[in-house]
Amino acid sequence: MTHAPGPVPVGPVPVPGRTRLRRLRTSPAMRRLVAQTRVDPADLVLPVFVREGLTEPRPLSSMPGVLQHTRDSLRRAAAQAAQAGVGGIMLFGVPEHRDATGSQADAPDGVLNVAIADVVAEVGDALVVQADLCLDEFTDHGHCGVLTPHGAVDNDATLERYASMALAQADAGAHLIGLSGMMDGQVAATRDALDAAGRTDVALLAYAAKYASAFYGPFREAVESQLHGDRRTYQMDPANRREAAREVAADVAEGADVVMVKPAMSYLDVLADVAATSSVPVFAYQVSGEYAMIEAAAAQGWIDRRGAVTESVLSIRRAGADVVLTYWATELAAWLVEERR
Numbered sequence: 001m002t003h004a005p006g007p008v009p010v011g012p013v014p015v016p017g018r019t020r021l022r023r024l025r026t027s028p029a030m031r032r033l034v035a036q037t038r039v040d041p042a043d044l045v046l047p048v049f050v051r052e053g054l055t056e057p058r059p060l061s062s063m064p065g066v067l068q069h070t071r072d073s074l075r076r077a078a079a080q081a082a083q084a085g086v087g088g089i090m091l092f093g094v095p096e097h098r099d100a101t102g103s104q105a106d107a108p109d110g111v112l113n114v115a116i117a118d119v120v121a122e123v124g125d126a127l128v129v130q131a132d133l134c135l136d137e138f139t140d141h142g143h144c145g146v147l148t149p150h151g152a153v154d155n156d157a158t159l160e161r162y163a164s165m166a167l168a169q170a171d172a173g174a175h176l177i178g179l180s181g182m183m184d185g186q187v188a189a190t191r192d193a194l195d196a197a198g199r200t201d202v203a204l205l206a207y208a209a210k211y212a213s214a215f216y217g218p219f220r221e222a223v224e225s226q227l228h229g230d231r232r233t234y235q236m237d238p239a240n241r242r243e244a245a246r247e248v249a250a251d252v253a254e255g256a257d258v259v260m261v262k263p264a265m266s267y268l269d270v271l272a273d274v275a276a277t278s279s280v281p282v283f284a285y286q287v288s289g290e291y292a293m294i295e296a297a298a299a300q301g302w303i304d305r306r307g308a309v310t311e312s313v314l315s316i317r318r319a320g321a322d323v324v325l326t327y328w329a330t331e332l333a334a335w336l337v338e339e340r341r
Helices: 021-025 028-034 071-084 111-123 155-172 186-196 214-222 243-254 265-277 288-299 305-319 329-339
Strands: 044-051 067-069 088-094 128-133 176-179 203-210 258-262 282-285 323-325
Touching: 021 028, 044 067, 044 071, 044 111, 044 329, 067 071, 071 088, 071 111, 071 329, 088 111, 111 128, 111 155, 128 155, 155 176, 155 186, 176 186, 186 203, 186 243, 203 243, 203 265, 214 288, 243 258, 243 265, 258 265, 265 282, 265 305, 288 305, 305 323, 305 329
Parallel strands: 044 088, 044 323, 088 128, 128 176, 176 203, 203 258, 258 282, 282 323
Antiparallel strands: none
16 A cells, blocks of 8 residues: 655755766666556446447547446446456446336346346456445436435435446445445445345445545446536545545444545545555446546547657555556456556
8 A cells, every 4th residue: 555755854965966866767677666556457447338238339438438337338337347457346237227216227137137137258267346335326306316305315215226327236246346436325235235134245345535525527428327416415525635534434443344535636635545544445436527638638639649648647656545546447457458568
């Protein structure tokens, strides 16, 4: 785990001519030898979208290079990620039909649960198969939970839906379930449901510090979000840093096996805080808007694409993330292997 550096040691005043900090930067081999942070393909998770009813993969206009997958193209993408040495894959489902309670989210033949089974059948244990557990893709109102008659998100009614979704995803074969809804008590509710069903083997990833961010815009296209309004009553306020520690502590106490900071690049201070204190692995999600900005600038020739992609993920690892979710996971993994040959 990478931690923030401590205080600079105080020592003798350097003798002029003897202090040469550049000595350790003289060659690629020297820089590689003394590098304090590294990225390995196994540190990466590939987020992917599977859309019910597609016959061909559908490109996303706001995320060049990212697709809404068919079941067949999803299998191929998972196999490619596994071959590249990527650590895991995170699945998001886009259903054809939505309703107020997101009934397709826990239906055995729902798009996400079918996709989980497809990917597990394709790659087995070569990837950690992860699934997003949230209602926003499945509801006709686009919120992450069940609504009250007055239109507010009903926390406790939502937990019942989450517990049912967790069991459906476990039955489909998910190795790790990503709780992204930011409901109070979501980790305890899903852990209790899984344990009661004898599924103590299924791990839980808590999106513990998930902020109400402007950088989710392209994701809304990817999942064809029905949301009108915002999610500020349950996602965290971007102004708050210390609050993240309370969220993480609560989720770990409830049984989270992994915690997440999302987004990554605009919240590196939060990520460093969490990494310095967490007793469980820390993931960070390089979200759709972060991806889209780099791709857009690179397409204009304003930045070097490969350099910017590599540096952006390295910065997230340097801030303390054990694992980075990034839409470049498979491509970046291939670059890393190429550079080490």
